[in-house]
Amino acid sequence: MLDIKALREDPDHFRRALRVRGEAGNHQAVDRILELDQGRRAAITEADELKARRNSVSRTIGERKRAGEDASDLIAEMREVGARIAELDGRVAEADAEIGTLLLETPNLPLEEVPEGDESANVELRQVGTPLRHPFDARPHWELGEALGILDLARGAKVSGSGFPVLRGAGARLQRVLIEWMLEIHVREHGYEELHVPYLVTGDALTGTGQLPKFSDESWVTSRDDLWLIPTAEVPVTNLRRDEIIRAGELPLRYTACSPCFRREAGAAGKDTRGLLRVHQFDKVELVRFETPERSREALEELTAEAETILERLGLTWRVLRLAAGDLGFAAAMTYDIEVWAPGVEQWLEVSSCTTFTDYQARRANIRYRPAPGEKARFPHTLNGSALALPRLMVALLETYQQEDGSVIIPEVLRARMGSEHLMA
RNA sequence: GGAGGGGUGACGGAGCGGCUAACGUACCGGUCUUGAAAACCGAGGUCAGGAGAAAUCCUGCGUGGGUUCGAGUCCCACCCCCUCCGCCA
Numbered sequence: 001m002l003d004i005k006a007l008r009e010d011p012d013h014f015r016r017a018l019r020v021r022g023e024a025g026n027h028q029a030v031d032r033i034l035e036l037d038q039g040r041r042a043a044i045t046e047a048d049e050l051k052a053r054r055n056s057v058s059r060t061i062g063e064r065k066r067a068g069e070d071a072s073d074l075i076a077e078m079r080e081v082g083a084r085i086a087e088l089d090g091r092v093a094e095a096d097a098e099i100g101t102l103l104l105e106t107p108n109l110p111l112e113e114v115p116e117g118d119e120s121a122n123v124e125l126r127q128v129g130t131p132l133r134h135p136f137d138a139r140p141h142w143e144l145g146e147a148l149g150i151l152d153l154a155r156g157a158k159v160s161g162s163g164f165p166v167l168r169g170a171g172a173r174l175q176r177v178l179i180e181w182m183l184e185i186h187v188r189e190h191g192y193e194e195l196h197v198p199y200l201v202t203g204d205a206l207t208g209t210g211q212l213p214k215f216s217d218e219s220w221v222t223s224r225d226d227l228w229l230i231p232t233a234e235v236p237v238t239n240l241r242r243d244e245i246i247r248a249g250e251l252p253l254r255y256t257a258c259s260p261c262f263r264r265e266a267g268a269a270g271k272d273t274r275g276l277l278r279v280h281q282f283d284k285v286e287l288v289r290f291e292t293p294e295r296s297r298e299a300l301e302e303l304t305a306e307a308e309t310i311l312e313r314l315g316l317t318w319r320v321l322r323l324a325a326g327d328l329g330f331a332a333a334m335t336y337d338i339e340v341w342a343p344g345v346e347q348w349l350e351v352s353s354c355t356t357f358t359d360y361q362a363r364r365a366n367i368r369y370r371p372a373p374g375e376k377a378r379f380p381h382t383l384n385g386s387a388l389a390l391p392r393l394m395v396a397l398l399e400t401y402q403q404e405d406g407s408v409i410i411p412e413v414l415r416a417r418m419g420s421e422h423l424m425a
Numbered sequence: 426g427g428a429g430g431g432g433u434g435a436c437g438g439a440g441c442g443g444c445u446a447a448c449g450u451a452c453c454g455g456u457c458u459u460g461a462a463a464a465c466c467g468a469g470g471u472c473a474g475g476a477g478a479a480a481u482c483c484u485g486c487g488u489g490g491g492u493u494c495g496a497g498u499c500c501c502a503c504c505c506c507c508u509c510c511g512c513c514a
Contacts, residue, residue, distance in 0.1 A: 044476050048483040055445095055483090058495040062443030071494080078494035245473090368473095374453090377473080 001103045001363040008037060017109035020116045020325040029102045036102075040095035047088035054081050104207065105214055108360040110325045111334045121324035125336070128308070129317030132343045136404040140344040141395045142275030145171060147406050148423050153275065163265070163273070163280035165391070170423050174397075174410075175283065175390050177417040179258050182285045182310055182387060190306050192256035192287060197236035199259060200227040205239040208365030210331030210357075217266045229262035233286040234384045239365055245377045246290065246369035252299065253290040256387075258283060276391035277349070283390040289383040290367070296356050296381035304336045304354040307387035311351070314411045316396050317341040319348060333358040336385075340392065344399030349392040354385030398423075 007014050011030050018025035057074055064071040115121045145151025150171025156164040167175055186192040206212040206228055211219060220229040230236060237255050246253070261284050265273075272278055287306060291299045304320065311318045323335040335355040339348035359379035362368070368377040401409040408423040415421055 041476065044483080048476060051484085052482055054495075059444060061494060065443075075494040082494065374471090 001360060002106055002109070003359070003363065004033065004037065004099065004103065007033060014109065018106065020110060020114075021107060021328065022118065022326045024107060024326075024330075026102075026106045029106050033099055033102050036095045036099050040092055040099070043088045043091045043095070047085055047092065050081050050085050050088070054078055054085065057081075101213075104364070107328075107330045108210075108333050108357060110328060110332075111356075111358075113322070114328065114334050115322065115324045116326075117324045118326035119324065122327060122337070123322045123324070125320045125322055127317075127319040128312070129341070131317055131341045132400055134343055134402070134404075138344050138346075138399065139402060139406070140275060141342070141398045144344070144398050144402055144406065144408065145275070148408065148425050150174070150423065151276075161280075163278070165276055165279055165282075170418075170420070171394075174414070174418065174423070175394060177414055178390060178393065179283065179285060181414060181417060183256060183258060185310065185313075186256040186285070186287060186306065186387065190254070190256075190287075192254040195233075195237060195240075195255050195257040197230075197233055197240075197257050197259060199230050199236075199262075201230055201236055201239070202226075203228060205235050205242070208239045208242055209235050209361055210329075210364060211235065214330060218264055220262050220264060230259060231263050232261050232284065232386075233257040233259035234288060237286065237288040238361055238367075238382055238384070241290065241367045242365040244367060246367070246380065248370045248372045248375070251290055251292055251369055251380060252295065255288045256285060257288075258285045260284075261389075272347075274345075276395050277345070279391055284386050285388060285390075287385050287387050290362075290369070290380045291383060292369070292371070293359065293378070293381050296358065296383060299381075299383055300334065300336070300354060300356045303383055303385045304338070304352075307338055307352045307354055307385050310388050310393075311338070311340055313413050314393075314397065316400060318351075329353070329355065331357050331360050331364075333360065338388075340396040342392070342396045342399045344402065345395070349395060351388045351392045351396070352386040354383070356381060356383045 002014065007030065011034060015027045015030050018027035018030070057078055061071045061074050061078070064074075115123055139147075142151065142153065146153075148171070150168050152166040152168055153162075156166040159166075183194055187194050200222065203212055203226065206219065211231060219231050221227070222229075236259075237257050240255070241253070260281055262281050265278060265280060268278060276282075287303055289299055289303060308318065308320070318338055318340045321337045321339065323332075323337055328335055332355045335353050337350050338352040338354070340351045341347075342349050358381050361382045362379040367380060367382070369380045370377050397411065398408055401411065403409065406425060410418050410421050410423065
């Protein structure tokens with residue numbers, strides 16, 4: 001959520017910043033918000049004066065009654081004052097509601113560094129490694145997986161529909177081993193606290209992180225209880241501290257959690273959906289940070305490096321993109337996408353988005369921190385990134401380490417946990 | 426799911442529909458002290474949000490409605506926590 005006070009002070013800045021997001025920027029909302037805000041404040045001023053009067057007169061009424069005197073003239077007057085107050089309060093509530101809706105539907109402001117334009121304006125910052133070309137006919141992961149008996153897409157579809165892959169045997173084991181290995185790196189080397197979180201959350205939680213109200217089509221919701229399946233662990237983890245004031249000195253907070261992620265992918269049918277490329281349910285190790293505004297920019301670089309180290313240790317090839325404004329997520333102020341090279345499908349696959357939300361999520365979720373005892377509470381910055389998403393990581397591993405005979409070599413760092421050096425049919 | 430109990434400030438804990446939410450603890454300030462603790466003093470102060478240039482004022486007693494000149498207090502609905510019962514991995 002944007003800061004209405006800042007918006008009031010420098011509306012042009014907001015109009016400009018929202019305009020670079022294109023259509024989704026909703027910059028027209030700025031003027032409507034200013035107009036509502038003005039009416040709201042006028043009503044509050046008048047209502048407050050009347051309330052002050054009512055409070056003091058009500059006291060007088062009480063005194064008179066106790067003294068056995070008549071107070072009917074004051075009561076009659078206060079009845080009218082009460083009606084006027086109710087009218088003004090109603091007007092304030094209406095303005096609050098409309099302002100609230102507009103603020104909830106207006107995305108975050110991109111940082112200055114974010115390039116203007118759509119997806120095509122994304123900037124490649126670095127590429128590590130060289131995209132591999134196998135000297136033999138490289139196979140896509142779905143062929144490798146089916147042949148090795150570690151991936152069963154057909155039966156997953158039988159049970160739940162397309163987009164719900166089943167991993168079998170060594171495939172299931174490989175994913176489990178990867179999850180454990182990644183979590184331990186983040187806990188032991190990067191200082192994160194491991195969490196295990198609910199997979200069903202309230203609508204309030206999704207609003208706090210920015211998925212609702214605008215993107216309800218993207219999530220599944222249960223009809224009996226109005227609980228939503230999480231699209232990412234970001235939602236329960238960030239909302240852990242909703243409506244709290246984090247004590248002085250507790251920042252930064254670093255949480256990591258692995259969870260399944262449920263995504264309807266509405267409108268994405270047929271678009272790079274083969275095999276594991278785009279699925280409705282997948283596992284992901286997520287990193288979430290709460291940082292002071294002063295440190296958040298630096299923290300984004302750290303977070304991105306923490307995700308990259310996973311790819312480095314697995315010996316994969318990747319590149320890092322700075323997303324353009326038009327490609328940013330709704331709540332994001334800046335995002336680095338990490339894409340891994342998959343030589344079977346010959347594509348760069350997004351395995352991580354590392355994002356700073358500045359104070360946007362914190363405002364929505366009403367998460368604050370006290371910089372020092374006795375100081376006024378402020379909004380922290382929240383950041384998160386995948387490290388990493390499992391299916392596409394599995395794709396890159398299988399396709400990169402496939403051999404001409406269809407077997408797959410297990411990367412060195414996973415061998416002890418896997419208890420083997422190869423995947424073989 | 427059923428029965429009962431509960432939700433008030435940083436914490437504990439009162440609060441017949443009517444001065445400005447009692448009291449205690451903690452914290453903060455002061456006296457004393459080399460320093461601290463203890464003790465004592467303080468019509469005092471402490472949280473969040475909002476309006477205002479400011480003085481100051483308004484709102485907040487789980488949430489949302491309602492009754493009333495006036496609601497922590499009365500009415501309705503809902504949420505959460507605790508105890509017991511039932512069901513259950």
